Amino acid sequence: VNDVTGMMAPMVGNVSAYFAPVNRVAGQATIFDAAQSGAFALNNPPAPWIGLGWIDGFARKCGTKIESVRTGAPSTTTFQARTEIEATVSFSFESWGKLQLALAAGTQQMNLLQVSTGSTPEGSGGAAVTAIVLQAGTTASVLQVGSAAATFVVGELVAVDVDYLTQIGFVGSGVSGAYVQSVLSDVDYVRRVTLNVGRIASIAMNGTAGSITLECPLVAGMPSANMKVSGVAGFCDREGSSFFQEWSAVFVGEGQQGERIIWHYPRLQAMSGVAETNLSGIGGYEKVQLSAAFRALPVIDPVDGQTVVCFRSYVASL
Amino acid sequence: VQNAKDTFYEVLRSRLVALNSYRTIVLRGVVRPGVLVEENELISAVDLPDCFRLRWAVMSVDAKCALPMVTFECAIDYETAGTAMNGGMDRGRALAAMDAELQSAGNATQRSSPKMNYAGLANGLAPVAMNTSIWWGEVAFGKTVIKDDRLARTATVVVMSYQEAGEL
Numbered sequence: 001v002n003d004v005t006g007m008m009a010p011m012v013g014n015v016s017a018y019f020a021p022v023n024r025v026a027g028q029a030t031i032f033d034a035a036q037s038g039a040f041a042l043n044n045p046p047a048p049w050i051g052l053g054w055i056d057g058f059a060r061k062c063g064t065k066i067e068s069v070r071t072g073a074p075s076t077t078t079f080q081a082r083t084e085i086e087a088t089v090s091f092s093f094e095s096w097g098k099l100q101l102a103l104a105a106g107t108q109q110m111n112l113l114q115v116s117t118g119s120t121p122e123g124s125g126g127a128a129v130t131a132i133v134l135q136a137g138t139t140a141s142v143l144q145v146g147s148a149a150a151t152f153v154v155g156e157l158v159a160v161d162v163d164y165l166t167q168i169g170f171v172g173s174g175v176s177g178a179y180v181q182s183v184l185s186d187v188d189y190v191r192r193v194t195l196n197v198g199r200i201a202s203i204a205m206n207g208t209a210g211s212i213t214l215e216c217p218l219v220a221g222m223p224s225a226n227m228k229v230s231g232v233a234g235f236c237d238r239e240g241s242s243f244f245q246e247w248s249a250v251f252v253g254e255g256q257q258g259e260r261i262i263w264h265y266p267r268l269q270a271m272s273g274v275a276e277t278n279l280s281g282i283g284g285y286e287k288v289q290l291s292a293a294f295r296a297l298p299v300i301d302p303v304d305g306q307t308v309v310c311f312r313s314y315v316a317s318l
Numbered sequence: 319v320q321n322a323k324d325t326f327y328e329v330l331r332s333r334l335v336a337l338n339s340y341r342t343i344v345l346r347g348v349v350r351p352g353v354l355v356e357e358n359e360l361i362s363a364v365d366l367p368d369c370f371r372l373r374w375a376v377m378s379v380d381a382k383c384a385l386p387m388v389t390f391e392c393a394i395d396y397e398t399a400g401t402a403m404n405g406g407m408d409r410g411r412a413l414a415a416m417d418a419e420l421q422s423a424g425n426a427t428q429r430s431s432p433k434m435n436y437a438g439l440a441n442g443l444a445p446v447a448m449n450t451s452i453w454w455g456e457v458a459f460g461k462t463v464i465k466d467d468r469l470a471r472t473a474t475v476v477v478m479s480y481q482e483a484g485e486l
Contacts, residue, residue, distance in 0.1 A: 007384045008480065011453065013429065256430045256453035256478075 010255030015058045016042050017091070018049040018250040019099065021219070022267060024176040025169070029266035029299055030248035034313035038262055042252060049250060050219070052100055055091040056289060057277070058251060060263065060310075062087055087296040087309045089249075089265065092277045092289035098157075098197050098235060104290035105237040106245055106270030108178035108193045111159045114231035124236045128188040131163070131228035140217035143229055149203050149210025156200050157232035158212070160223050164189035172196070173227070174220025179243045191230045196220045237274040245270045246297070258317030265310045267297035319388055320486070321435050322452045322479035323374055326392065327355050329431045333423035334370065341419070343369045367468060368412070370420065371395045375474075385450070385480040392477050394420065394457075397470035406467055413469045417459060424457035424475055433479060452479040 020030035030048060037046045045051050063086030068077040093100040102109040110124040119126035132151075135144040143160065145152075152158070161173050166183045167190075170176040177193035186192070198214035212229075246269045253261040272293035278286040296309035331353045334341065341352035343366055345359065352369035365371070373393045380387040396416050400409030430453035434445040455476040463470045 009383070011478070013453075257451050 008257065010253065010257075010259050010261055012253035012255055012261065014054045015091075015251050015253045017052045017055045017093070018045050018252070019052055019103065020048045020050065020248045020250075021175040022246045022248055024179075024246060031266055031299075032248070032250045032262070032264045032311075034262045034264065034311070034315060038260060038313060038315035042254065045250075050099060052093065052097070052103075053095040055251070056094055058089070058091040058253075060087065060089050085298065085307065085309055087265075088271065088293065089251075089263075089268065089296065089310075090272075090291070090293035092291045094289065096290060098195065100290050101235050101237060102177075102195060103245060103247065103270070104292040105274050106272055106292075107238065107241045108243045108245075109195075110192050110236040110238065111157075111194065111197060111230075111232045112234040112236050113159065113188055113192060114233055124238060125192065125233075127186075128191070128230055131188060131191060131230045134160070134223055134225070134227055134229060137211075138223055140221045140223070141214050143212045143214070143223070144210075145212060145229060146210055147205075147208045148229075149205055149212055152200055152203060152212055152231060154200050154203055157234075158198055158200060158214075159191040159194050159230045159232050160196050160198070160218055160220075160227050161190045161194040162224070162226050163187050163228065173224075174218070176246075181242070188230060191228070196223075197232060239273050249294070255317075260313075260315040262313040262315060263310060264313065265294070265296045266299040267309075268294035269297055271295040319377070319390065319479075319481065321433050321448060322388065322477060323355070323390065323392075324436045325431060325434045325452050325479075326454065326477045327353075327372060328434065328436075330370075330372070330423055333426065334419055337419050337422055338415075341368065365395070365397060365465075365470075368398050368416075369396065370416070379481075383480070385482065388479050388481050390477045390479075392454075392475050394473045394475065395470065396420070396473075397465060397468045399468045409467075409469050413462065413471065417471070420457060420473055421459075424454070424473075429454050429456075433482075448485075449482055450480045452477060454478065 022029050040046050064082055065084040066080050067083045069079050069081060070076060071078045112125040113128035115126040116129045132145045132148040135146055137144045164184060164187050168180055170179050171190045172178060172194045173196045175195040177195050196218050198216060198218055200212050201215040202213045204211050246267060249265045249268045251263040275291050277289045277291045279289060281287050298307045298309050301308050331351055334353050335351045342349050343352045354369060355372045373395060375391040375393050378389045398409055398412040398416065400406040400412045430451045433448040433450050433452050435448055436445045438446065457473050457475045460472040
């Protein structure tokens with residue numbers, strides 16, 4: 001530790017946010033080890049963490065209650081006990097994207113699948129065009145779709161996931177995008193809620209062989225053989241519904257002397273609905289930021305078996 | 319304080335050179351990058367055009383910290399008449415190019431740098447890295463001012479540093 005700067009309060013300009021999926025079925029959070037990875041390059045987080053850019057108005061609140069146990073006459077505090085452990089965190093995203101929208105929405109966030117001609121208008125998108133079957137040779141970044149590649153355009157968003165076949169429970173590959181409580185009839189429902197979404201960087205056509213290359217690898221990695229591709233026109237948030245987004249999160253505030261404050265929440269569950277923060281801008285415009293608020297849920301720290309909801313690490317400069 | 323001022327100048331100069339190495343000036347007979355610190359040069363009645371002139375302005379000290387934190391406002395003046403080849407009709411574009419260079423150099427994601435002591439340069443010694451880093455805020459751009467045939471602007475940036483023990 002630099003003995004000169006080690007005693008100075010960190011001067012933090014921007015806070016960066018990173019999220020990773022929680023395995024909802026297994027109840028398994030993604031754990032960040034600041035001892036191993038605390039010095040990671042901010043623009044290249046270790047897998048499976050996904051950088052979601054800078055955040056604004058980062059506010060942590062501690063709701064933990066400490067009660068005193070008093071004895072004697074007159075009574076005096078004999079000891080203290082924590083009766084409730086509670087922590088919340090809120091902020092606004094500086095950038096917009098699928099994951100930012102999903103996290104800010106709090107509940108399942110719908111992909112607006114390209115609709116078939118004449119479909120009945122629906123708030124979260126009408127009946128979708130038939131999804132494209134993935135062919136052999138598909139990877140997390142290159143989707144082999146045959147001659148159907150001609151139906152896509154560069155820059156278009158696509159959702160890649162399995163058909164809905166009356167599953168009950170968590171659905172969505174890579175990240176649970178929703179929880180199905182009762183059987184639905186929409187074969188495209190999983191692709192409607194999946195976070196396995198990418199943007200087309202290029203399209204290659206060679207006769208009937210065609211492929212689309214994505215700007216970034218899919219969150220769920222290499223698609224399975226039973227996944228299909230649907231074009232996405234946009235995204236839709238809904239106020240209501242019962243599902244709660246749950247993610248593991250890391251927030252990094254970098255000091256000016258090379259030190260870092262790392263806040264790690266193994267389990268963050270959404271605690272707000274769909275709302276934005278409008279910041280007054282120049283020329284009569286307003287900057288619309290996605291607001292998000294989360295409640296921290298507990299994990300057991302295997303080091304000593306304690307129940308905790310968040311970790312704050314200080315990684316000193318060398 | 320002087321080390322922080324020197325370090326900021328060196329960082330800004332190297333970034334500006336990387337962006338546009340063709341922006342040069344001739345000063346005291348030497349061709350050099352188009353950025354200077356006014357207080358380090360001979361007093362001149364003429365403002366050099368097409369270069370960035372750094373001028374250290376308001377200073378304050380927060381002495382409550384374990385190390386005093388010094389805040390210095392750096393005013394960056396620049397002006398241009400455009401090019402003679404275009405009869406000066408490109409002076410707006412030339413000023414916009416300087417705006418873009420300063421914006422890119424000053425507002426880059428990394429707005430901190432290890433503080434260096436350049437005192438040894440006079441004796442042929444290499445600069446020495448100190449224990450702390452300087453850091454600075456976003457560059458704020460002032461209004462466009464018309465100075466005869468030139469367009470001018472002053473941008474300001476707040477530079478901060480810790481005053482280390484024994485540092486003058």
